[in-house]
Amino acid sequence: MTAEKLASESHSSQRREMTGAEMVVQALIDQGVTDIFGYPGGAVLPIYDELFQQDRINHILVRHEQGAGHAAEGYARSTGKVGVMLVTSGPGATNAVTPLQDALMDSIPLVCISGQVPTSLIGSDAFQECDTVGITRPCTKHNWLVKDVNDLARVLHEAFHVAKTGRPGPVLVDVPKDVQFATGIYTPPEVSPRTSYHPRIQGDIEAIKQAVALMLTAKRPVIYSGGGVINSGNEASKLLRELVELTNFPITSTLMGLGAYPASGKNWLGMLGMHGTYEANMTMHDCDVMVNIGARFDDRITGRISGFSPNSKKIHIDIDPSSINKAVRVDVPVIGDVAHVLEDMIRLIRASSTKPDEKAMGAWWSQIDKWRSRKSLSYTRNKDVIMPQYALERLYALTKDRDTYITTEVGQHQMWAAQFYHFEKPNRWMTSGGLGTMGYGLPAALGVQIAHPDSLVIDIAGDASVQMNMQEMSAAVQYEAPIKIFILNNQYMGMVRQWQQLLHGNRLSHSYTEALPDFVKLAEAYGGHGIRCEKPGDLDDAIQEMIDVKKPVLFDCRVANLANCFPMIPSGKAHNEMLLPDEATDDAVANAIDAKGRQLV
Amino acid sequence: MNAQNLASGSAYFIAKETELPVTTVLSVLVDNEPGVLARVIGLFSGRGYNIESLTVSETEHEQHLSRITIVTRGTPHILDQIRHQLERIVPVHRVVDLSVRADELGQSGPIQRELALVKVAGLGEHRNEALRLADAFHAKVSDATTEHFIFEITGKGSKIDQFIAIMKPLGLVEICRTGVAAMNRGPRGM
Numbered sequence A: 001m002t003a004e005k006l007a008s009e010s011h012s013s014q015r016r017e018m019t020g021a022e023m024v025v026q027a028l029i030d031q032g033v034t035d036i037f038g039y040p041g042g043a044v045l046p047i048y049d050e051l052f053q054q055d056r057i058n059h060i061l062v063r064h065e066q067g068a069g070h071a072a073e074g075y076a077r078s079t080g081k082v083g084v085m086l087v088t089s090g091p092g093a094t095n096a097v098t099p100l101q102d103a104l105m106d107s108i109p110l111v112c113i114s115g116q117v118p119t120s121l122i123g124s125d126a127f128q129e130c131d132t133v134g135i136t137r138p139c140t141k142h143n144w145l146v147k148d149v150n151d152l153a154r155v156l157h158e159a160f161h162v163a164k165t166g167r168p169g170p171v172l173v174d175v176p177k178d179v180q181f182a183t184g185i186y187t188p189p190e191v192s193p194r195t196s197y198h199p200r201i202q203g204d205i206e207a208i209k210q211a212v213a214l215m216l217t218a219k220r221p222v223i224y225s226g227g228g229v230i231n232s233g234n235e236a237s238k239l240l241r242e243l244v245e246l247t248n249f250p251i252t253s254t255l256m257g258l259g260a261y262p263a264s265g266k267n268w269l270g271m272l273g274m275h276g277t278y279e280a281n282m283t284m285h286d287c288d289v290m291v292n293i294g295a296r297f298d299d300r301i302t303g304r305i306s307g308f309s310p311n312s313k314k315i316h317i318d319i320d321p322s323s324i325n326k327a328v329r330v331d332v333p334v335i336g337d338v339a340h341v342l343e344d345m346i347r348l349i350r351a352s353s354t355k356p357d358e359k360a361m362g363a364w365w366s367q368i369d370k371w372r373s374r375k376s377l378s379y380t381r382n383k384d385v386i387m388p389q390y391a392l393e394r395l396y397a398l399t400k401d402r403d404t405y406i407t408t409e410v411g412q413h414q415m416w417a418a419q420f421y422h423f424e425k426p427n428r429w430m431t432s433g434g435l436g437t438m439g440y441g442l443p444a445a446l447g448v449q450i451a452h453p454d455s456l457v458i459d460i461a462g463d464a465s466v467q468m469n470m471q472e473m474s475a476a477v478q479y480e481a482p483i484k485i486f487i488l489n490n491q492y493m494g495m496v497r498q499w500q501q502l503l504h505g506n507r508l509s510h511s512y513t514e515a516l517p518d519f520v521k522l523a524e525a526y527g528g529h530g531i532r533c534e535k536p537g538d539l540d541d542a543i544q545e546m547i548d549v550k551k552p553v554l555f556d557c558r559v560a561n562l563a564n565c566f567p568m569i570p571s572g573k574a575h576n577e578m579l580l581p582d583e584a585t586d587d588a589v590a591n592a593i594d595a596k597g598r599q600l601v
Numbered sequence B: 001m002n003a004q005n006l007a008s009g010s011a012y013f014i015a016k017e018t019e020l021p022v023t024t025v026l027s028v029l030v031d032n033e034p035g036v037l038a039r040v041i042g043l044f045s046g047r048g049y050n051i052e053s054l055t056v057s058e059t060e061h062e063q064h065l066s067r068i069t070i071v072t073r074g075t076p077h078i079l080d081q082i083r084h085q086l087e088r089i090v091p092v093h094r095v096v097d098l099s100v101r102a103d104e105l106g107q108s109g110p111i112q113r114e115l116a117l118v119k120v121a122g123l124g125e126h127r128n129e130a131l132r133l134a135d136a137f138h139a140k141v142s143d144a145t146t147e148h149f150i151f152e153i154t155g156k157g158s159k160i161d162q163f164i165a166i167m168k169p170l171g172l173v174e175i176c177r178t179g180v181a182a183m184n185r186g187p188r189g190m
Helices: A003-012 A020-030 A042-052 A065-079 A091-095 A097-106 A132-139 A149-164 A177-181 A205-216 A227-232 A234-247 A278-286 A338-351 A358-372 A388-399 A412-420 A441-451 A472-478 A494-503 A519-526 A536-548 A586-590 B003-008 B036-046 B076-088 B098-104 B125-136 B157-170
Strands: A016-019 A035-038 A058-061 A083-087 A110-116 A142-145 A170-176 A183-186 A221-225 A251-253 A268-271 A289-293 A313-318 A332-335 A404-408 A456-462 A484-489 A529-533 A553-558 B022-031 B053-060 B065-074 B092-097 B111-121 B140-144 B148-155 B172-177 B181-183
Touching (some): A020 A149, A020 A183, A035 A065, A035 A441, A042 A083, A042 A170, A058 A441, A058 A472, A065 A110, A097 A110, A097 A170, A132 A142, A132 B036, A205 A289, A205 A313, A221 A234, A221 A278, A227 A234, A227 A338, A234 A338, A251 A278, A268 A412, A313 A338, A388 A412, A388 A456, A388 A484, A412 A456, A441 A484, A472 A519, A494 A586, A519 A553, B022 B098, B022 B181, B036 B076, B092 B098, B111 B157, B148 B157, B157 B172
Parallel strands (some): A110 A170, A142 A170, A221 A289, A251 A268, A289 A313, A313 A332, A456 A484
Antiparallel strands (some): A016 A183, B022 B065, B111 B148, B111 B172
């Protein structure tokens, strides 16, 4: 970097007079933002005018504000940085609600900057006015309406601080148009000027000691890790691997936590929960000490609470005190950042004279091996029809040695992806877990590809979900983002249908899509590349073609229409009451859930 | 959703509550900034918690701090959740469960006071009786004509309830109550 450029940069982050719109761009630069996702409109035009006159911030024009949000989420999850979206007032802001809630539930750091009608018009039902801070208050970690240009820089910096610290989450800054035009003093970033917000990072050492003592006397331990490990950063994943190595404990993970521990690791049990493996769920059910690291006992994980791991002592590491004892009562809560707590934990374990009980661990592992031999993910192959599981096995085999990132939509394909695509590293898996947002995967893939232009980015999609944000194909083509949309097309909303079979007497109410688009033609219409594959024998070549094409691809993978996703813990059942694929006859499926379970979701 | 889930204040597979609900008083110290009250009450409505009484006013003008006093009801587990959820709100400085604190201090409960304005209109014996009873309750007459009184009464909620019940047959017209202000006994602050 030249001395001149350095000087101009140091100048740029000093206090100086500028317009509100300039401040927005300057704050983004000072926060290290390089890419943002957005859509212009009347109330953000001054900011767009500033964007036009600079080249430090790369703006990606999406086709719908929801797409901007999910793209920013994908960007954030795959980089560990804060995702940024820029939207206009009114419909721009309301379209941002879904990704904001999605980011809130999955703890994704996101900053949404929204335009607002001029302050003098707020409350007058002006054109494209809505109560943005009111609407987004429950779906953000915090939000601000900035009425004075002299507060704008401070608020923007605070917004980034709140989004990325503690339990990360989405924030929104609403900037009225007159504030964007007004001139004020820009202030550079400072460390949290707020006195009220102090997320706890370091774990209480006494609690950690207690946890370690419990772990070292365990006879049937299990580690249950979650998205918190990934959010904590690469160091946390490294420490998690070290902890597993050190203790030889079996480890399972939630949907959000996949990749923190490598799927090829010998202690890996696979994902747990509603569509988790038999070995993971049985290990959870029968364990005597459970170590929850950065997960939140979500209802998709626990099954029936009263039957959830009934005989275990539970340790829970979480940065958010409200996660402790929310769904499941725990014995040893440790509040803090995963990496910090694991570091202390590993140090204490190394220093301890007590070592894990090898004999008990041997017996525990042989029990686990018996559960593993049940092969709960097995399915019957078919030489005429592509089984969805087979499609994902082949996709994995042909992409695992590449620099690959996977996103998904929501439904059966998502669960199959979690079961059959194996992750070795964190930040490689982007999926909508908490909110379950159909339409997440395609724009998220766009966001990932913008962050990693040379990587292979694949959205494992379903034919129903993918249509919810299909318009972002147009953005992908515009930015030459060669995302690969791998559609497991069974013409059904498969998960909806599966539940109708389980709960509603096989009455398939509106879960069949009568008129699907021709995805190949659709890809071509957007200027991308379309592939259709109908036979298992053609699959490998077709996947290879998808990888080789340097364009956005819609891959219409025609799979067995009626395949269902197993194993499964039906609603209202416990971990040891799983429905396994070979037991899932039509009768068993129809009667799997009793009247009480039917009321649950 | 069934009744047990409703009662637990959360959704889905929450185990049946075996604990009994109790009433408690929360003191919440917050930055007095736009929207802060909406955040607090939005949390209660959004998560299905109860608010039995709510009082809010700026208490430290220089620091722009407001103190919100909330009387709520739930099982100890839910009350714990409410406290933690409140602490997550960015402009919240501190949350103290005054009832739990009183227990820790070996006291019967926090001091709770409410102020009420009670308008009573009437003539003759009813009017005299109202005045006599107001005197017995140490209520002050804040406004009067030959046809009405406005009584100002301060005390525990139960005392005010009782006063209002007695005034009903004597020509009660309207009531305004402030909600509970509360603090723990002893020299320590929240």
